Amino acid sequence: MDNKPKHIFDDPKNVKRVMHFLYASCALLFALDFVIHRHVYHSWENLWGFHAIYGFAGCVVLVIVATWMRTFLMRSEDYYDDEWNTDLDEKNTSDTGAANVDD
C-alpha cells in the first residue's frame, strides 16, 4: 500500500481542516444574523438564529426518529424473497442480472 499515491483525506489533518472550515462557517453565519438586517416574512423568523437552530434541531430529530423507526420497520434483507420461485429461472433471469451487458 505504501507505493500507492496518497489521497487527500488519507491525511487526518485535511479532514480536520474541513471540519474547522465548517465550524468557522457556522459561527460566522450565526454572527451575521446580528449584523445583516433581514426582512422577515414570518414572526418566528424574528428569533435570532431561527434558521440555524431549526436546521440543526430538525436534522437531529429526523435522524433520531428514523433510527427509532428501524425498531419496527427493519426486516432481514431476504424478507420478501419468497416472491419468486424456480420458474423464474426459465425467464432468463438470475441473482446478479446482466450487470455487464453494457460494458
Added chain:
Amino acid sequence: MWMTDLPPFVLFFIGALFAALTRGRIRGFIMLAIPLFSAANLWMMPEGVHLQFAFMDYQLEPYKIDKLSLMFAYVFHIAAVISITYSLHVKDTVQQVAGMMYAGSALGAVFAGDLLTLFVFWELLALTSVFLIWARKTRRAYVVGLRYLIIQIFSGVLLLVGVLFYATEKGTLDFQYIGLDGVYGWLIFFAIGIKCAFPLLHNWLTDAYPEATPTGTVFLSAFTTKVAVYALARGYPGTELLVYIGAAMTCFPIFWAVVENDLRRVLAYSLINQVGFMVCGIGIGTALAINGAVAHAFNDVIFKGLLFMTMGAVLHRTGKINGSELGGLYKSMPWTTGFCMVGAASISAFPLFSGFVSKSMVMVAALEEGHSIVWLMLLFASAGVFHHAGIKIPFFAFFAHDSGIRTKEAPWNMLIAMGFASALCIFNGSYPAVLYSLLPYQVDYVPYDGTHVLAQMQLLFFSALAFVWLQRTGLYPPELMSVNLDSDWFYRHLLKRLIQQIGYKLGQVNHRFNNQLINIKCLVTSYLQHYFSPTSLFGGTVKTGVAVAWISVLLLMILIAAFSSK
C-alpha cells in the same frame, strides 16, 4: 432550417424504429440527433393547436402547444439528450428502443390537448418504461417490473374511467381545469396521484426505480412523475388538498431515506420529497407558486438525473450500490465525485445552484398565502433533503471509510452527460433569468437577496453540523443490509398472506366437502355391495350343481302338481 409539423413524439418514435434497426455508432448518432432536431424544431413552433381531428363526436388535439407544456417539453428534451448520452455505451437494443419510446411518450403526454390522447400516452409511458426495469435481468427486477406495470396500468384505467365520466358530463374531451367536483374529478385525481407518488400510493417508485439498469433509472427519474406534475398543474391548480398532500410528500420519505442502505433507493425517496414541493406549489395556486412548481420540476429533472447518473456510474463500475459496501471512491472516480457534489448542492438548494432559485419560490408562496405550518414542514424537508441526499449520498459512496474498492473512472460518455447536467445546474442557479423567462407566468421574484441567502446558508450549514455531530457521537444510524417496510408491505406481505389464508380456508372447506362426498359414496357402495355384490343375496351367482338341483326340485314339484291334479 429544415422544419417539420410532426409532433415531437412522432420524431421520437421514428428514432426508436431506427434505434431498433441500426447498431453501434450510427445508432448513437441517430439517437442523439433526434432530440436535438426535435428541440430546435420546437423552438420555432408557435403556440396553438397544430394537429386536430374528430373522433366520433369529440374533437381530439394530439399536438397543442402553450407555455406550460412547452416548459415541460424543453426539459424533457434536455433529459432525453442527457440520458441518451449517458447510455451511449449500452449495446442492449431493447433498452435503447424503450428509452426512446419512453421519452417520446412523455412528450406526447405534455402536448396532449385532450384527455383521450393523454390517456393513450399515459399507458404508453408505463408499457415502454417497464422494459428499462426488466433489462436488468435479475429475478428481483422481473418481479418488481410486473408490480410496476400492474400499478401503472391501473392508474391508466382509473384515468380512462374518469375521462369517460368527464366526457358524458361536460360533452368535451378538452384538457383544461378539472377540479375536484364530481366523480370524474376524483377519479382523474387519483389516477394522476398514483403516477405522482402521493403518500401511500408512492411505493411503486421506491420499489421499481432502484431495480432498473444503471442507465434505465436515469430515464425513469425524468419522465413519469414530471408528466404527472404537469397534469396536476393543468387540471388541478389551486386545489387546497394538494397543499397538504405536497407537504406530507416532502416530509415522510426523508425518514426512510435516512435508514435506507441502497443509495439509489435513497434517491428515489428524495425524488418523492422533491415532487412534494411541486405538488404543494400547484396546490397553493398563485402565479408565484405555480411558477415555482414548474421551475422546480425543470431543475429537478436535471439535478435528480445527475444524482442518479453518478450512482449509476458507481453501480456500473463496482457492481455495488449499498452504502454499507461503498466508500472511499473519490480516489478512483474523482470526476464522478465532483459531479455528485454539484447534484447534491443543487438538490439541497445551495445558493448559486439550481434548487435554490426554484424551491424558495414555493416556500415564499406558502408564507404569502398564510400556510405557516406547511411552511415549517417545507423548511424541515429542506434541511432533511440536504441531510440525506446532499450529504449522505456523496459521503457514503465516495468518502466515509475506505471500502478498499479501486476501480476506473466512469466511461467518457457518462462523464459528458454528467458534466452537461452539472453545467446546467450551475447555470440555472447562477443565472436564473433564462429559466424564469420560460415560466408560464410573469416573474417578479428575486431569489438573491441577503435574507434568502443568509437564511438558506444557516439552515444548510447547521444541518451539516448536525450530521457531523451525529456521526461523531455515534447517534447516526449505521448503514445496514436490510429491508425497511413501507406501504408496499400491505400488498407484498399482508395481501399475499390474506390470499394464502383464504386459499387455505377454501382448501379446508373443499377438503371437508370432499370427505362428506366420500362418506356418502362409501355408504352407497356398502349398501350396494351388501345386496348386489357377487356373494350377496341378489347379485351372487350360484354354482351349476346347486342350480341344477334347484331346477330338478322345481321340475319335481311341477310334475307332482301335474299328476295330482289329474
